[in-house]
Amino acid sequence: MSDIYFFAVSVERKKGFSLYRELEDVVAHCFVKSVDPVSACMRADVFLKKDGWEPCELQLPPVKVYGRKDFDDEYFSEAYEKSLKQGMAIIYKAQSREVSETTVSDAVSEKKVNPSKFHEVSAKLRNRKVCYHPEAGEKCDNVIRAHSIQKSRGLKSISKNGHVYRLSHKPQEDGAADFKLIGVEKASTFQGFCKTHDNELFELIDNNDFDFSHEQAFLYSYRSICRELYVKENQETLMSEMRDHFEGIGDDHLFKIFSELSIGAGNGLRSLNETKVKYDQVFIEQAFGDIEWVALHIRRPPSLMFSGLMYPDFDFLGRKLQEINDFETFLRLVTFCSAPCREGWVCVFSWHKDHADIGRKFIASLAVSSEGSSQAIGDSLFRLVISGCDNLVIAPGWWGKVGEEEKEKIVGVFSNVGSPMTLIDESYLKEGLEGISGWEVDEIYQSF
Ligand SMILES: [Zn+2]
Incomplete structure (x- = not known):
């Protein structure tokens, strides 16, 4: 994109x-x-x-x-x-x-820069293997491509002939994001757990419907955080390797740019690492009550499945919540994941209790902004997922029915998803993409 x-x-x-x-x-x-x-x-x-x-x-x-x-x-x-x-x-x-x-x-006639070093390092990082389990160690030698979105009932339930849509790494000709069909086995995977630990940790959510327990909410949230850590660590390594590369070839200008970028990426990682430590602690102590959650239930079959996180900067009313560019402060983080239910599905928002000041305000604004309308809450949720989550897959059956004009709107908003280096429009969660998803939130459950 x-x-x-x-x-x-x-x-x-x-x-x-x-x-x-x-x-x-x-x-x-x-x-x-x-x-x-x-x-x-x-x-x-x-x-x-x-x-x-x-x-x-x-x-x-x-x-x-x-x-x-x-x-x-x-x-x-x-x-x-x-x-x-x-x-x-x-x-x-x-x-x-x-x-x-x-x-x-x-842009077309301009001589293209040859970013071969950049792609070489990126390709290497895409194959990086790590196990983020709190008790990871020497035995974690069999790192697998673990799913970050629930597979058996999540991905499979929305697939068509074993495929779903996901964002393509290569943008379309006009520069907008593109959605490509991909096999369920490959969709939304990352190499962040060894086979034993992945099975052990996520068995409960991978083989069951969402049961509104603290433990399941924790597991969904934890998986989101580990995936983000994997992505952000790769970004930081990429920036610092590029910095060293340009220092090596004596390009002072690009060396300075990449020095800045790697410092920025490192700053972004700090809060995430601190949060991961808190979550590890919850797991080790089995203190799942330390995770607060809100689950929004939608009865219709899911059209998207996702697993994402954000540092809420503005709420659903466009009010400022926290300064996300202030790296001195500890950033509060909220995860949001789709989870299958006996009937329909839920979007589970979760956060550690130490992040409750922002998490609760953020969710409260969702209720206020929609004035109790189940459709308005659904629209807000859809807007959040499209504008704030790069880890999502789309049901081909649903995408095929979306009108061209609506598709264009979705792709336009999705194209803006991304990097920590972003100038945010304060009303990005307040309006947009209404009446497209058909999501109606009929029940809201919360842990606090
Ligand atoms: Zn392991």
């Missing part, structure tokens, strides 16, 4: 380029359409050099932008629009006076 990444880098005029020679303290504000922040920086780097500038210091690391309303400045809004259509837009600003020249490059 392609997104627009925005970042700023100070630049100096290269020798032989006379235009704007006299200007000092020029900063290039870059809008780049790309699948990830790293490729975005590399593409801009090539373009800036071609344009006669020498990139110096990263002023603002890449953040994902959602729309022109993220910018007060009209120039910036326009540049954002241009980058959507043409792949890249750059605004150069000087401290002395504004140059306000907008340079637009054509």
Whole structure:
């Protein structure tokens, strides 16, 4: 999936380029359409050099932008629009006076950066094997591709001829996310548990319906956290390996960018690691009552299955809950997973009791925003899953019935799911995607 990444880098005029020679303290504000922040920086780097500038210091690391309303400045809004259509837009600003020249490059004709090192490291990390069981040790030698979404009744129940839809790593031509059919055996797997520990830990939820127990809520939540840890550890390793790579080949500019990115990724991991330790403790002490949960029941057969987590930044009313870019504070985390029931399914929200201040507020706002309408709660839930979860699969039977216009809306929102480096629109959980899912929440159960 392609997104627009925005970042700023100070630049100096290269020798032989006379235009704007006299200007000092020029900063290039870059809008780049790309699948990830790293490729975005590399593409801009090539373009800036071609344009006669020498990139110096990263002023603002890449953040994902959602729309022109993220910018007060009209120039910036326009540049954002241009980058959507043409792949890249750059605004150069000087401290002395504004140059306000907008340079637009054509993404198609531009010489492609060869990100081979990036892909080499990514491929290696995709095969990384680890066992996250609290008692993992030497015996964990048989790490498997463990499912992060309940398989027997979850994935299988929504599959068609053994297949489900999931997000494809390769975006469509126009840069939007794409959904591809994938076999149930491969869907939503990660190499985060050895066979013995995976069976032992998750047997209870893999072979049974949701029974509204603390233990099951814990297990769903725990699996989400371990999968996220696997993904985020890989990201951090990727950024630091790229940093070392560019240091090695003496590319100072990209070295600085990746230093920033690896620091950012490390910061993002800290809260997650702390949470994992708390969850390990719950398991070791079998103190499942320390996990609070809310389960929303939907009677119709599931159209999506998912397992995700978030650090709630804004609630369903668009009110601020916590500052997720403040790495000094301990971020509160909420998991949300689909779980099969005797009749229909539930979406289980869970959090550790130490996160209850945010978890409870977050869920309370869901009830308030929907004013007791079972359909409005269903719509809010659907919006949350599409906009906040990259680990989801779709029932082919349902997707086939969704109208083209609705599909486009879903893909548009889904394309924005992602990285920790994101400028969030405060109302992203408040509105959007109404009347598409058909989800009606008829019962709400809670542990507190
Ligand atoms: Zn193990």
